[in-house]
Amino acid sequence: MGRQPCCDKLGVKKGPWTAEEDKKLINFILSNGQCCWRAVPKLAGLRRCGKSCRLRWTNYLRPDLKRGLLTQAEEQLVIDLHARLGNRWSKIAARLPGRTDNEIKNHWNTHIKKKLLKMGIDPVTHEPLNKQVSSKDSSSPAEHFSQVNNINIHQVEQNDGVLNSEENSTSSPAENSSGEESLLVDSICSDVSLINSMWLDETPLMDTLWDNTPKVENANNNMGLPIGEDNCAWLLDCQDFGIHDFGFNCFSEVETNVLQAIGMDRKGL
DNA sequence: AACGGTAGCAACCGCTATCCA
DNA sequence: CTGGATAGCGGTTGCTACCGT
Numbered sequence: 001m002g003r004q005p006c007c008d009k010l011g012v013k014k015g016p017w018t019a020e021e022d023k024k025l026i027n028f029i030l031s032n033g034q035c036c037w038r039a040v041p042k043l044a045g046l047r048r049c050g051k052s053c054r055l056r057w058t059n060y061l062r063p064d065l066k067r068g069l070l071t072q073a074e075e076q077l078v079i080d081l082h083a084r085l086g087n088r089w090s091k092i093a094a095r096l097p098g099r100t101d102n103e104i105k106n107h108w109n110t111h112i113k114k115k116l117l118k119m120g121i122d123p124v125t126h127e128p129l130n131k132q133v134s135s136k137d138s139s140s141p142a143e144h145f146s147q148v149n150n151i152n153i154h155q156v157e158q159n160d161g162v163l164n165s166e167e168n169s170t171s172s173p174a175e176n177s178s179g180e181e182s183l184l185v186d187s188i189c190s191d192v193s194l195i196n197s198m199w200l201d202e203t204p205l206m207d208t209l210w211d212n213t214p215k216v217e218n219a220n221n222n223m224g225l226p227i228g229e230d231n232c233a234w235l236l237d238c239q240d241f242g243i244h245d246f247g248f249n250c251f252s253e254v255e256t257n258v259l260q261a262i263g264m265d266r267k268g269l
Numbered sequence: 270a271a272c273g274g275t276a277g278c279a280a281c282c283g284c285t286a287t288c289c290a
Numbered sequence: 291c292t293g294g295a296t297a298g299c300g301g302t303t304g305c306t307a308c309c310g311t
Contacts, residue, residue, distance in 0.1 A: 016279070055280065105300070
């Protein structure tokens with residue numbers, strides 16, 4: 001006897017999620033929080049496997065997700081972390097707020113891998129494919145990547161400043177879009193104890209940004225979601241991933257109020 | 270305009286880890 | 291301690307949009 005299937009295969013829908021399904025899942029998670037994924041499809045009225053719901057939520061619907069391509073600094077960080085951690089995508093993702101393991105894995109396989117190969121770096125070992133190159137160039141693969149891409153880990157930090165504009169008012173948000181990542185690169189690369197700790201299962205940074213359990217009792221204030229300048233960005237990005245398709249009818253009145261309070265009504269939603 | 274090849278990404282599958290009775 | 295249930299992870303697949311011919 002094999003392992004029991006995670007869900008009843010019969011009648012379980014597969015394939016791309018529809019806006020309607022997204023709506024149901026968002027609705028459910030917002031009002032009930034994340035718990036017992038197996039029960040979610042039933043309770044949310046979805047004909048999906050719980051696993052599929054979890055994946056859809058964590059990889060696509062989660063509020064704190066950034067959308068769009070990884071910045072150069074983020075790539076840099078991924079490369080460096082990969083050199084140290086290997087294919088531990090979840091560990092790597094934990095160091096890139098707003099990015100999922102799946103996203104990073106995909107980006108690695110489709111973009112970074114090719115870049116590294118183009119540069120003569122083995123994406124698996126992070127060693128130069130041509131040993132002669134390695135003898136001439138003593139810099140690390142990560143540094144090599146930076147050089148080829150005309151970015152300097154430390155320069156990026158200096159030029160772009162800190163991502164968090166609240167802490168750095170000297171540069172515009174557009175200019176410092178990769179500052180946080182470069183700071184992460186710098187701090188992580190130079191912090192041996194941090195790297196060591198990453199081998200242990202310490203709490204990832206992401207956990208501080210995304211509280212898994214919406215605080216329903218505080219719904220009047222923030223519906224348990226991390227609404228801030230950074231964290232409400234997901235709502236502004238909603239139309240990028242289809243929420244506009246079903247409108248915000250899926251949100252309760254309270255949630256709608258919150259959305260309006262943070263500027264979501266700017267497009268007449 | 271039609272077709273084929275390719276790249277990118279969302280989603281699935283199967284395995285492992287963890288929790289709990 | 292054991293075994294079942296569930297969550298999480300990483301590899302892989304398959305769909306779709308894009309691009310070149």
